[in-house]
Amino acid sequence: MNYWLIKSEPFKYSWDQFEKDGKTIWDGVRNYQARNNLREMKKGALCFFYHSNEGKEIVGIAKVVKEHYQDPTSTDPNWVVVEIAPFKKLKKTVTLEQIKTQPRLAEIGLVKQSRLSVSALKAHEFDVILELSATK
DNA sequence: GCCAACGTTGGC
């Protein structure tokens, strides 16, 4: 099972909005690497939901409820979306600052490629973040 | 196919 980290500016689409909606399609991805990641997201996969710019923290976990299909906001079949639903809100958010102080998280996409909106996480990275969210 | 110019993202 793979894990993922997806980013959104809370100004555009926040976790709170996500919870209100119950589920959402992750649309508007216009980056090939991010697109490739979307294509690999399997139903049931878990994704950390990160707020960029404002907050700069992981706020919750989403779950993939529908695998990729063509982005309805584009006519180009290259672009795809996935459907996700809120899975769990973190008790304690995990800030970028915390992540950066964790040697075990030095390699995650969020730090190494901060611009990528959908990045993959190793299982152990997922676990470390979970730990942080519970023990802050 | 190279590379400079430009646009976008996101941390600070």
Next chain:
DNA sequence: GCCAACGTTGGC
């Protein structure tokens, strides 16, 4: 608001 990092575009 600035700037670094990175992706994309377009001229040659």
